Amino acid sequence: MLDLEAVNTFYGGAHILHDVTFGVGPHEVVALLGRNGAGKSTTIRSVMGLTRPRSGTVRFDGTNITGWPPYRACRLGLGFVPEDRRVFRELSVMENLEVGRRPPRDDAPTWTADALFTLFPNLAERRTTAAGRLSGGEQQMLTIARTLVGNPRLILLDEPSEGISPLIVEQMAKVILEMKSSGLAVLLSEQNLHFARLVADRAVIIEKGAVRFDGAFAALDAEPDIARETLAV
Numbered sequence: 001m002l003d004l005e006a007v008n009t010f011y012g013g014a015h016i017l018h019d020v021t022f023g024v025g026p027h028e029v030v031a032l033l034g035r036n037g038a039g040k041s042t043t044i045r046s047v048m049g050l051t052r053p054r055s056g057t058v059r060f061d062g063t064n065i066t067g068w069p070p071y072r073a074c075r076l077g078l079g080f081v082p083e084d085r086r087v088f089r090e091l092s093v094m095e096n097l098e099v100g101r102r103p104p105r106d107d108a109p110t111w112t113a114d115a116l117f118t119l120f121p122n123l124a125e126r127r128t129t130a131a132g133r134l135s136g137g138e139q140q141m142l143t144i145a146r147t148l149v150g151n152p153r154l155i156l157l158d159e160p161s162e163g164i165s166p167l168i169v170e171q172m173a174k175v176i177l178e179m180k181s182s183g184l185a186v187l188l189s190e191q192n193l194h195f196a197r198l199v200a201d202r203a204v205i206i207e208k209g210a211v212r213f214d215g216a217f218a219a220l221d222a223e224p225d226i227a228r229e230t231l232a233v
């Protein structure tokens with residue numbers, strides 16, 4: 001569904017991604033793992049067209065979207081939740097959701113406000129509250145909810161478990177599993193192997209901008225050196 005092939009991305013003269021190649025299948029949850037600075041965000045930015053790869057291709061359902069501006073990638077069905085929560089602080093929870101609403105599409109799950117509030121009960125209680133008054137974790141949930149009302153087919157989550165309380169981390173895991181069961185594909189970047197294991201079908205480990213491992217968690221466990229060398233475990 002999403003395929004990266006030999007993606008090379010630079011920031012100015014700094015060569016950050018080196019021939020990054022992996023894919024995400026339909027209904028699959030893939031965890032992109034790596035240490036701080038390994039290149040996870042840059043990989044996601046390269047998919048979304050926020051940073052144009054210098055070479056290589058990004059395909060979404062066979063369409064070459066390399067370097068497309070983010071709004072075009074969104075229209076095709078890619079949803080993006082950045083690492084920093086970007087809620088409209090002055091707007092209420094409901095109004096934030098309205099901003100993200102897009103027409104339903106045949107090939108993607110449709111998220112009504114009711115379905116979202118079942119998924120995010122904290123937000124249901126606070127639907128008229130200004131988003132700026134929510135906790136960090138709730139703002140993170142709202143950013144995800146706002147992306148879902150855009151009815152994406154694949155959602156990219158940049159470090160969803162980062163900086164939120166353990167209770168919210170548990171909810172986040174539940175939300176990701178619900179998204180999967182609704183038919184969405186998910187690519188999430190993560191430093192936390194434990195969290196990745198809870199939600200993902202497969203791990204892709206990136207080290208110094210290159211893919212070091214791509215496979216099932218059982219295969220990763222069979223080679224303990226890899227996790228030891230590439231993750232903070």
Ligand SMILES: Nc1ncnc2c1ncn2[C@@H]1O[C@H](COP(=O)(O)OP(=O)(O)OP(=O)(O)O)[C@@H](O)[C@H]1O
Pocket residue numbers: 011014016034035036037038039040041042043
């Ligand atoms: N705008 C930029 N200009 C120059 N270098 C950058 C820029 N953004 C990131 N980098 C560098 O690119 C490398 C990869 O960063 P990236 O943010 O993709 O890593 P990451 O794996 O997502 O880590 P983190 O968990 O810290 O977000 C790092 O060495 C970082 O310093």
